[in-house]
Amino acid sequence: MWFCKSKEEVLEEFKVSQREGLTADEAGVRLELYGENKLKAKPKKSLAMMFFAQLKDMLIYVLLGAAIITIAIGEHVDAVIILMVVVLNAVIGVIQEYKAEKAIEALQKMTAPKALVRRGGEVSEIDSALVVPGDIVLLDAGRFVPADMRLIETANLQIEESALTGESVPDDKHAEDIYKDLKLPIGDRTNMAYMSTLVTYGRGEGVVVATAMDTEIGKIASILDEDIEEMTPLQRRLAEFGRVVGLMAVGICGLIFAISVFQKRDLFEMFLTAISLAVAAIPEGLPAIVAIVLALGVTRMSKKNAIVKRLPAVETLGSVNIICSDKTGTLTQNRMAVSKLFTLGGSSDVPQEGENLEASSDELELIKTLVLCSDATYENGMGTGDPTEVALVILGERYGVGRKQLHSEHKRVGEKPFDSSRKLMSTLNEEAGGYRVNTKGAIDNILKISAYALVGGNVVPLTEEMRNEYLRVAEEMSDKALRVLGAAYKDVEAASGEDDMEHSLVVLGIVGMEDPPRLEVRDSIEKAKGAGITPVMITGDHKNTAVAIAKELGIADAIEQSITGAEIDELSDEALAGKISGYRVFARVSPEHKVRIVNAYRANGNIVSMTGDGVNDAPSLKSADIGVAMGITGTDVSKGASDMILTDDNFTTIVHAIEEGRNIYSNIRRSVIFLLSCNLGEVIVVVASVIFFWPVPLLPTQILWINLITDTFPAIALGVEPGDSDVMKKRPRDPSESFFAGGRGLRAVLGGSLIGALTLVAFYLGLAEYGYSLGSRGISEYALTYARTMAFVVLAASQLFYSITMRSSRKSIFEIGLFSNRFLVGAICLGLALQFAVVSIPFMTRAFKVQMLSQRDWGIVFLLAIVPLLANEIIKLFLRTGNEEI
Structure with missing residues (x-):
């Protein structure tokens, strides 16, 4: 332990002279031996690795399997659509991860880009990465410490070590100190300086004893690689959802095909229907929707001063x-500020804000001495020097006792620097008709060298009661976590030496300082x-x-x-x-x-x-x-x-991020529940028709088309729903809560069942218009096509309209604003327009095997399609005190 050795022992061990330092050749040899003074960074992932990492998901595996099957049966267009969604999801993830990494690289800077070293008897500035063990490094105020060092010379050296210890007040450093306790905390090692800490005052020299990963920072950095990364709550829920839906899709495929074999249907047609339904049952838009919603959230976060490294x-x-x-x-x-003033004339609080503040004559004398007895500066909103002294200078500026004017009118002609043993600093400044000694430091030490006190502008003898009063107030301030600093002065006729400064002083008062909260x-x-x-x-x-x-x-x-x-x-x-x-x-x-x-x-x-x-x-x-x-x-x-x-x-940004995160999760859940409801409706239509031996109301291409227009734009639009104003009035989710907790699963089943039932009703009405029923045999191709068209339109339109009511689980669509989500309005209009085009444009009607509906039947399908929306709004009337936002 270097802090337990004398500076002579350390210099001898590293075979270096303080006066000369290392030679250039020796420094080169040690650089080869120890390596550059840089913390090890994790190897970066290539774009290919990032891309394939996006595919490690159960839902993605099911989609890829579905694509392979659709290629095998000749449905190349469907396969292309599925693969495009998979690739889109992966590309979005790669782009966001790449952007995040670039943002991090832009933020990262070297902890100490330059270092002053003595080599070959000459002082030069080099990159801190080239510093090696044994180097003699010079430190001065405002410079980062480039490596771990055993100090060998100090002059009023103070180093701010909050990066390692959490303490905002700089620590005094003394090269002569030697310790025997091998377990001494870092903050108490006054003869050491550590990498990435900041020199705030004084100067010093030290010999480098550790670089790179051997430093205290390096030891902490090495701990980070030992932890195992876990999946986030969202990843766990989506993985669970993907497995459930995938198993359901496979089960449904097998069930429909088995029943079809038993019923002796056209096996090839039913095989295509089963595969199409399986593809429709899997919400292939979900991965892309999640990625897009998260990516948009990242964009919003960046505008609120937060850079997200990982989307989840x-x-x-x-x-x-x-x-x-x-x-x-x-x-x-992370800066000191004076919050209390005390003189024997009374005490006062210092406001956190404001200029041209008023104070008593005794308080102004107190502030004047504190400003004159400091080396810090403060100009244009920027301070240099010890944070405590900067706070004193700022205090003077706010009370109209500016440092620049004071030092101009009362030039410093002598000083007695701060010393930790006596905990005092004194300066000798010119004053009208002579000179004045200004002293600041620990109040108990000031009381020991004082004989008088200033009370109401008059100098009076310092009594025991006055001493006790100062100490009592100082203790009260300490109990309130304030750093206490006292001040005193004395007028002298002629300039005096250091030995004559600190005795028979006049106590002015004390100040209480704090590191103020934001x-x-x-x-x-x-x-x-x-x-x-x-x-x-x-x-x-x-x-x-x-x-x-x-x-x-x-x-x-x-x-x-x-x-x-x-x-x-x-x-x-x-x-x-x-x-x-x-x-x-x-x-x-x-x-x-x-x-x-x-x-x-x-x-x-x-x-x-x-x-x-x-x-x-x-x-x-x-x-x-x-x-x-x-x-x-x-x-x-x-x-x-x-x-x-x-x-x-800013801590406040974290609260904004929490609010954004809650809304993002709610939006993702809205999209999931919506997709589940829609896909369940499609499943119910086909399964019911197979079980009851009815004609299948939807063809494979029609199922995939509906799946395309409802699983993309409306679901994404729900994912960018404006934030709920009440989201921060609710308690956080239970970490183990299911995606479908709070009755969401039941409402999804009810919604899907209603959509499926209404689609079957439309199919029945279409057949009935030509004199057929669901159980009829020998239905004409024209009548079957017309009925399928009605079912086709109702299924698509009902899902589009249903997305409106999915914006909230308890608020009505009028309460949240019918047009407040313009993206959803646009998605619905686009979906309806595309659906109308399919049943009205000749080449599309032939491709999808549909017909143009009569004006009367357009009215019927519209009324049927709007029922799920109205039903869910009625349910909300009974659930106004219900669950949190879906």
Whole structure:
């Protein structure tokens, strides 16, 4: 463990001089030995692999089998249609996956594209990929650490390590520190710097001790490949549906053919009918419809700042009932901000927004000292330097005490840099008639070096009661998860040295600072909770800090709802799963803890989403049902482990994604139920006619034609139904819920049965018009053709009209808006136009063996076709309090 060794031992072990660094030749040798300083990436799939991966589905296998059979019987047109649907589905999937991968590549950046190294006694900037173990690397503010390093020189060095530890406050680094505890947490190793962390203040040098996959990031990245990917809920349901429908289709084929043999019908004609019906029974448009609906969902998501890596992730996100969210940068803004001011004249809250704020004279003096005693800058909305000091400068700007003007009027002529042992920083600035010492730091240390206090503009002796009051307020702020900073000053006539600065000071007051929550997050959390989703905070912060923020955001109500990583270690996986539902905040956790937490929730049957941006989030992102990474602050490792990336790093976008996912799932289910109803109607018509030894009302080509016009455009149009405004007022689906739960299967059977029965009625009326009945023998070819035409039109039109009522399971078509889905209106009009063309254009009537109907019979078929729509609307009247949207 390098943090347990002295810097001299480390330099000796790597055979390198701090002054000279490695030679160019030695660096080349080590590059060959250790390889480039890059994390290993998974091999990319070729387009061919991506294409064939889309075909790994039971429903696709059944369709391919049907295509082979139709080719064998000479129905080449039907085979081409089936194969085109299969290929279309695969191509859509490949295009979306390819686009998603390209989007991810556009987001990914090197964690540290450049590094300052000393080689051959000269400092040069090289690609971080060329850094090797033993390199002497120079660090300064604003630069990423390119590899894991043992620090050998530090000067006020602070490194922000939230990517690894979850802590938003930068850590002080000291090269001279040496530790004996081999299990020391990463956040406490003050003599180390780690790859992908950011230097926020000071400077330093270090010797590289690990690169690429040997770094702490690399170790976490290697964990990700150990997990086994599972099917999403949508994939499982469609696989189940495909198997059921496939078996039903095969069974129906065998049943019809067997009965036909027994009845001594024309076996070749019945074989064609059975095959056609089997093809019709299988909703071959479903795979393409699902892919199209998901693809459109991905497009909408991208417009809402979310990039989806895998299409089913949209649906999965819509089914989650637990959101495990990292705090830093996800729920909070990942920046410090002053929220409290306190002087002996009183305390005040600092508004989150607003400029030209008013303050008392004592508070203005407090702010003035804090701004003068800082090295940060803030211009044009951008800050540089330590986040704490940036927050102080911003505070000054908001109260009209701007840094630029102050530093111009009160030039700094001396300073005593911050030191972690005394936890103070002091500057000496010009003041009217002399100079002023401005000091900031820990309030208890400031009180030790102060003799006076500013009260109402007057300097008075600092009493014990005043000291206790400062300490009491500081403790109250700490309990509210605020970082406390004190300030003091003293006027001097002449410039003094460092040793004379910090004694006999005048205490000004204290400020409380916080990493503020994102302004919109609380409303999003309330919306999520209203939708039956439980938000959970998982962070590396201390328990009190985490609970305070969780209370502010509405995630938790009491500290009893929190648990630390150390407490988790005392629980077995089974015990943790048993208690997990009582916690809302998990504090001081490691990457291993996060994975255990996610797995504990999943063990209770929850669908879990994990959001985060740091490397420490990556294993849990991978373990969760869906991982959501941040695109701006997120590391490459976390993006690679996620299913979805938010380009605006906004928790609110996740709630929007959940809403989109729920609507997408509902739309897919609408399409499935609609297709099932329509195909069941076709099956009932043929099976009933065979069983009762009636003439078959539909020819094979007619069945395939109806299947074509109803299984494509109307079903797709249902898949793009506008979102339900009430979808986030419902609880998440039960993960084990069937596609046909909540009475949907029964309503599909009723709808299909009604469509089938009405088709038989139309066929009967067509025969009756020429004096025949269903059981008649020797029916003329003309009468049979006319009856089949009526059945043909009723079956197609009833399915098209039925799609209107399928838009909602409980709202009437007038409540949701008859024309609010323009795509469906267009699909219905197109279908009716095509159907009219088939029975009116001579060459098409000959091809499909139909006739033009009389005006009277057009009225009859229209009335019959609209009955299923009216019947379902009547059912809705009795189910107004019914089930969630189909």
